[in-house]
Amino acid sequence: MVLQSVNDFHQDEEGGILVFAGLSLAVMFGMAAMVFDMGRMATTQTELQTFADNVALAAAGELDGATDSVTRANLAAANLTSGHQTFGQGNNVLSGAVDYSLCYTEILPADDLAPINCMADPLDTDNQQLAAYVEVTVTPRDVDLPFARVLAGLTDNAEPDNTVSAVAVAGFVTYACDITPLMFCIPDADWGADANAGQSVFLRSGGNGAQWGPGAFGFLDVTAASVADPSGPCAGLNGSKLTACMIAAVNNINACFTQRGVDIEPGQKVGIENAIFNTRFDMFNSTMSQFANNPEYAPGPHVAKGFKAKNGNGQCIGQATELTDNTIAFPPDLSFPNGGRFGTGLWDVNGYIETNHGQITTTDSDGNEVEVSAPSYMYDELVTYVASNPTASRYDIYKEEIRQATLVDVDGNVTYRDIFENRDETGSAQCSAPSNVIPFDPDNQASIDRRLFVAAAIDCDANPISGAQKNVPVKEFVKIFLTQPVGESTTNPPNFEFYVEVVGSAGGLGKGSQVNGAFNDVVQLYR
Numbered sequence: 001m002v003l004q005s006v007n008d009f010h011q012d013e014e015g016g017i018l019v020f021a022g023l024s025l026a027v028m029f030g031m032a033a034m035v036f037d038m039g040r041m042a043t044t045q046t047e048l049q050t051f052a053d054n055v056a057l058a059a060a061g062e063l064d065g066a067t068d069s070v071t072r073a074n075l076a077a078a079n080l081t082s083g084h085q086t087f088g089q090g091n092n093v094l095s096g097a098v099d100y101s102l103c104y105t106e107i108l109p110a111d112d113l114a115p116i117n118c119m120a121d122p123l124d125t126d127n128q129q130l131a132a133y134v135e136v137t138v139t140p141r142d143v144d145l146p147f148a149r150v151l152a153g154l155t156d157n158a159e160p161d162n163t164v165s166a167v168a169v170a171g172f173v174t175y176a177c178d179i180t181p182l183m184f185c186i187p188d189a190d191w192g193a194d195a196n197a198g199q200s201v202f203l204r205s206g207g208n209g210a211q212w213g214p215g216a217f218g219f220l221d222v223t224a225a226s227v228a229d230p231s232g233p234c235a236g237l238n239g240s241k242l243t244a245c246m247i248a249a250v251n252n253i254n255a256c257f258t259q260r261g262v263d264i265e266p267g268q269k270v271g272i273e274n275a276i277f278n279t280r281f282d283m284f285n286s287t288m289s290q291f292a293n294n295p296e297y298a299p300g301p302h303v304a305k306g307f308k309a310k311n312g313n314g315q316c317i318g319q320a321t322e323l324t325d326n327t328i329a330f331p332p333d334l335s336f337p338n339g340g341r342f343g344t345g346l347w348d349v350n351g352y353i354e355t356n357h358g359q360i361t362t363t364d365s366d367g368n369e370v371e372v373s374a375p376s377y378m379y380d381e382l383v384t385y386v387a388s389n390p391t392a393s394r395y396d397i398y399k400e401e402i403r404q405a406t407l408v409d410v411d412g413n414v415t416y417r418d419i420f421e422n423r424d425e426t427g428s429a430q431c432s433a434p435s436n437v438i439p440f441d442p443d444n445q446a447s448i449d450r451r452l453f454v455a456a457a458i459d460c461d462a463n464p465i466s467g468a469q470k471n472v473p474v475k476e477f478v479k480i481f482l483t484q485p486v487g488e489s490t491t492n493p494p495n496f497e498f499y500v501e502v503v504g505s506a507g508g509l510g511k512g513s514q515v516n517g518a519f520n521d522v523v524q525l526y527r
Contacts, residue, residue: 040087048166051083056136056170063172070128088141103135133171140165169527177256181220185460193478193505198393200333200343205496212465215341221263233296244276261471274487280450282429298436300450301416304427316431324424330394330483373422378404395481399442454506479503
């Protein structure tokens with residue numbers, strides 16, 4: 001009887017589902033426990049990553065290339081950021097250097113997974129200027145995983161890794177937009193535009209053969225960085241034609257170059273000629289002859305250059321030229337031509353005024369001096385201006401001449417008198433119609449000045465260049481004034497050698513300014 005009962009029990013299938021229900025319930029509870037533990041880990045990871053991102057952005061916002069940028073970055077990270085974490089061990093509040101470590105670097109590896117090479121001494125003055133990026137590593141936190149700990153004990157397995165951290169990388173960069181794609185080499189790392197305002201620079205095209213030295217110039221590669229204004233004259237162009245158009249035309253660029261690294265091409269670039277620059281002087285020869293009266297290539301109101309169309313006074317300069325008898329272009333510094341490419345800032349301002357605006361005399365048969373022409377209408381004003389501004393630069397005099405030549409009628413319409421009187425050249429446009437001339441207000445920084453360039457100043461000693469180079473850092477973006485036509489000045493340099501005057505800094509790290517272009521300081525996360 002007992003045996004029969006045992007057999008019946010063995011064969012009885014009632015209640016079998018409870019076994020599977022029990023097993024399923026155990027699995028479900030296990031999964032719920034794992035989700036609970038993973039949720040704690042994920043929440044903590046998100047909280048630490050948010051804190052890392054905020055610290056990185058706060059610190060990177062101070063990396064403006066100044067000698068105290070890292071010092072300020074450390075303070076910003078410590079004092080301007082805070083966070084919160086819920087499940088990690090220790091304090092819930094995240095704040096201060098105890099919760100992170102900072103690593104500064106000048107460049108980032110091309111591979112996002114590669115480790116960053118931290119500066120050994122970021123507070124060193126040179127390093128503070130070079131620091132461009134900051135890596136923030138949040139102090140790791142252990143998260144209690146109660147269910148995972150129990151499960152590990154029941155299964156005789158090791159407990160899972162419960163340590164959570166976060167890393168973020170941010171950087172500070174300046175973008176120069178809508179500028180001329182031009183660069184030049186500076187004398188040394190200490191050279192600065194504002195400190196050398198008024199200095200004359202003799203630029204020579206940098207070629208493919210030898211390493212570039214101070215004063216060598218080239219072009220910024222527009223292939224990747226630039227997009228021509230779709231409604232402008234450069235639309236649809238590429239290569240050297242695009243570069244040439246961006247130098248010659250008015251309001252044609254819709255492009256940005258990063259100060260952290262630009263691509264450079266030689267100054268003797270095939271397809272680029274001095275005529276490209278000289279449209280700004282109302283000169284239309286060679287490849288630019290077809291644009292003589294095209295408003296997209298019009299000059300400004302002041303195009304004095306010291307020479308004229310050959311065998312024709314006051315005519316549009318198309319091809320051959322010759323020196324004038326009674327005008328000069330803005331001369332270089334008095335230190336030229338005694339070697340070197342960078343002058344002292346001292347120039348013969350009185351000689352310029354006397355030659356271009358003073359009395360013209362001749363000698364009669366008896367040896368007596370005879371007046372041919374009285375001083376110009378602005379002569380006395382210029383003399384007075386220089387007396388009040390004895391260190392006036394060429395650009396100062398240029399702007400003063402435009403002020404004196406500007407006429408405004410009762411309706412506010414602006415016209416310009418000739419810059420010079422009774423001279424071989426008028427100093428005003430002869431090729432471009434008066435209605436095409438680009439107005440320039442010397443007292444308005446937003447006004448377009450056709451003879452003012454914004455160029456990238458590069459330390460070519462620290463960044464050796466011999467031909468085309470990629471990702472070259474820019475020391476700063478510089479305003480330069482084109483004092484003479486390219487390749488046809490009174491000193492007759494060859495094609496692609498010309499003089500400019502340093503006006504000052506146009507913008508750069510921490511200098512977000514605007515003049516003939518826009519400069520935007522951007523702080524962003526990279527990792």
